[in-house]
Amino acid sequence: MHEYSIVQALLTQCEDIAAKNDANAVNSIEIKIGVMSGVESHLLKTAFDTFKEGTVCGRSQLIIHEQPLKILCNECGFESEVPVYKCSKCESLNVKVVDGEDMYLMRLEME
Amino acid sequence: MCTDCGCSIRGKEDKHHHDHEHHHDHHHNSHEHQKAHSHIHNNPHLNDPKTITVIQKILDKNDHEAMHNRSHLDNHGVLGINLMSSPGSGKTTLLEHLKDVCEFNYGVIEGDLETNRDAERLKAKNIPAMQIQTGSACHLDAFMVHKGLHDLPLDDIDVCFVENVGNLVCPASYDVGTHLNVVLVSIPEGEDKIAKYPVMFRKADLIIFTKVDLLPYFDYDIEKEKAVARSLKPNVDILELSIQDKDSLRQFAQWIEFKRKMRG
Ligand SMILES: Nc1nc2c(ncn2[C@@H]2O[C@H](COP(=O)(O)OP(=O)(O)OP(=O)(O)O)[C@@H](O)[C@H]2O)c(=O)[nH]1
Ligand SMILES: [Mg+2]
Ligand SMILES: [Zn+2]
Numbered sequence: 267m268h269e270y271s272i273v274q275a276l277l278t279q280c281e282d283i284a285a286k287n288d289a290n291a292v293n294s295i296e297i298k299i300g301v302m303s304g305v306e307s308h309l310l311k312t313a314f315d316t317f318k319e320g321t322v323c324g325r326s327q328l329i330i331h332e333q334p335l336k337i338l339c340n341e342c343g344f345e346s347e348v349p350v351y352k353c354s355k356c357e358s359l360n361v362k363v364v365d366g367e368d369m370y371l372m373r374l375e376m377e
Numbered sequence: 378m379c380t381d382c383g384c385s386i387r388g389k390e391d392k393h394h395h396d397h398e399h400h401h402d403h404h405h406n407s408h409e410h411q412k413a414h415s416h417i418h419n420n421p422h423l424n425d426p427k428t429i430t431v432i433q434k435i436l437d438k439n440d441h442e443a444m445h446n447r448s449h450l451d452n453h454g455v456l457g458i459n460l461m462s463s464p465g466s467g468k469t470t471l472l473e474h475l476k477d478v479c480e481f482n483y484g485v486i487e488g489d490l491e492t493n494r495d496a497e498r499l500k501a502k503n504i505p506a507m508q509i510q511t512g513s514a515c516h517l518d519a520f521m522v523h524k525g526l527h528d529l530p531l532d533d534i535d536v537c538f539v540e541n542v543g544n545l546v547c548p549a550s551y552d553v554g555t556h557l558n559v560v561l562v563s564i565p566e567g568e569d570k571i572a573k574y575p576v577m578f579r580k581a582d583l584i585i586f587t588k589v590d591l592l593p594y595f596d597y598d599i600e601k602e603k604a605v606a607r608s609l610k611p612n613v614d615i616l617e618l619s620i621q622d623k624d625s626l627r628q629f630a631q632w633i634e635f636k637r638k639m640r641g
């Protein structure tokens with residue numbers, strides 16, 4: 267359950283940004299979770315609701331955008347959104363990952 | 378001394394602080410890189426709700442610390458290798474036996490849930506080992522490994538292994554600051570491990586099939602598993618290993634030697 271550690275990192279990040287902006291509260295947090303990041307969105311959500319208490323994010327809503335795996339084919343140039351590392355047009359395995367393997371904080375609404 | 382982490386590990390040349398500030402996002406495309414660096418401006422009177430866009434990796438603090446760890450290793454000319462697998466795939470056993478066939482010196486940072494058994498096993502073989510007690514953690518992160526690095530005699534070793542917590546999920550999300558990832562998968566675990574844990578096996582620079590002496594007793598199509606691995610990651614290196622087969626251990630030692638030479 268490394269989702270708990272990831273939420274701790276996210277909360278620290280939000281607290282830093284809120285402090286830099288002299289905000290009293292964070293209303294909503296938008297994150298992007300790649301399907302190949304190794305993190306389960308529903309576990310992340312549960313962990314967030316457990317740990318947000320008593321932080322500047324205590325009343326925040328967590329909005330999770332699940333990012334499918336996006337690959338660019340080095341052979342034919344086609345961009346596919348498929349759950350495998352294989353071009354869906356020419357079936358080449360020579361592909362570059364464009365998105366879907368990382369976790370990003372995207373947007374914060376504060377007041 | 379690094380002014381950020383306050384640590385005083387020193388190598389021949391302490392260029393680490395100048396390096397890391399600008400390196401973190403260079404693996405990603407420049408579009409994202411630019412966005413990650415866009416600054417958030419101060420707003421001293423924030424009365425109304427305000428939305429800001431901050432594209433930042435959630436684990437950026439960990440990634441930064443991982444970069445520190447790599448500088449520490451680089452400054453001491455040490456190659457760092459992160460060993461990952463399910464519990465019991467043979468990580469500690471491999472580290473115990475590698476010593477008999479290799480010419481380089483190595484130390485080990487051990488991640489273990491509760492005990493220091495694995496570290497004791499290695500120390501019994503005169504391998505410097507430092508146990509990080511992760512408590513209930515299911516993975517090691519760069520901060521834990523950083524502490525371990527301070528307790529290892531980096532000047533006396535050529536290779537530093539990190540034996541991660543036995544788990545094919547959580548450790549895959551954390552860069553611990555090594556140079557290479559080696560993922561073990563043992564024959565008795567059965568087929569499909571690679572297909573079921575693609576995130577982990579995508580991270581591998583080398584996949585080692587361990588306990589291959591047991592192949593006659595299991596219904597395990599190793600060639601099929603290799604094909605699965607290469608469909609996930611076409612350029613991954615693959616080794617078959619058994620503790621009873623000294624040649625296979627030597628092959629692993631040679632792979633490491635090669636990587637060491639390539640880092641000068
Ligand atoms: N037959 C056979 N058994 C092996 C081999 N390598 C390891 N084992 C056995 O597998 C068991 C587990 O090995 P460990 O080295 O403790 O596994 P580990 O990956 O360090 O386990 P954790 O640290 O708990 O995750 C031990 O009983 C070893 O003797 C091998 O090549 N062949
Ligand atoms: Mg072990
Ligand atoms: Zn293609």
Ligand SMILES: [Zn+2]
Pocket residue numbers: 379380381382394397445
């Ligand atoms: Zn620093």
Ligand SMILES: [Zn+2]
Pocket residue numbers: 382384385386445449523527
């Ligand atoms: Zn340090």
